[in-house]
Amino acid sequence: MTYEEFADSRLDALLRYAVMLTGDPHTAQDLVQETMVRVQLSWRRVVASDSPDGYVRKILTNQFIDLRRGSWLRRVLLRAEPDPVAAPSDHAQESAERDRIWGMLSRLPRRQRAVLVLRYYEDLPDQEIADVLGCAVGTVRSSISRALATLRAELVEA
Structure with a gap:
């Protein structure tokens, strides 16, 4: 190739x-x-x-x-820098929700965001994510756990 x-x-x-x-x-x-x-x-x-x-x-x-x-x-x-605040709610509900999620993701540390994208967007297993990031599988799992906990906390606050 x-x-x-x-x-x-x-x-x-x-x-x-x-x-x-x-x-x-x-x-x-x-x-x-x-x-x-x-x-x-x-x-x-x-x-x-x-x-x-x-x-x-x-x-x-x-x-x-x-x-x-x-x-x-x-x-x-x-x-x-892009404004982390969601766009005004004149748009459709889907657009507002997407902007809200983008804002929440943008506030995550870069490594945690990368782990979430590799897991849920690229659909990679833990070992491949660890290879991409150059870390241990346990680090990948804890990063995913922390990132999801942060996102859950933000959703509860809203």
């Missing part, structure tokens, strides 16, 4: 995954672009791995977790 074939077949899925992580399509596009540059530069290692898709997902997830730690995004971000 060539880099171009991989990019053609996986780019849309990677972008959807990045949007779920970031909650912002523009930031997600930047994140995927930076990830694909890194993938192209290390393509031989990527294609030689057991799971090129998992390898790239790990790169993207690490890029997301490190997003604000002096990374490239801090230097090029020209717009304000």
Whole structure:
């Protein structure tokens, strides 16, 4: 498989995954672009791995977790952070609920949000999530538990 074939077949899925992580399509596009540059530069290692898709997902997830730690995004971000407050309720109930969930997810720590997206959006088992994040399976389970407890608490308050 060539880099171009991989990019053609996986780019849309990677972008959807990045949007779920970031909650912002523009930031997600930047994140995927930076990830694909890194993938192209290390393509031989990527294609030689057991799971090129998992390898790239790990790169993207690490890029997301490190997003604000002096990374490239801090230097090029020209717009304000998305407002964590839900949109006014003039929209349909579905839209308001979706915005509320996005707001709750955006307040989670990046690692917890990544764990939830990998589990419930990407439908990965604990071991694969641990491989992507470079941690133990127990850490994955406790991160999921903490994230869900935080979300439950916010739902009860509302």
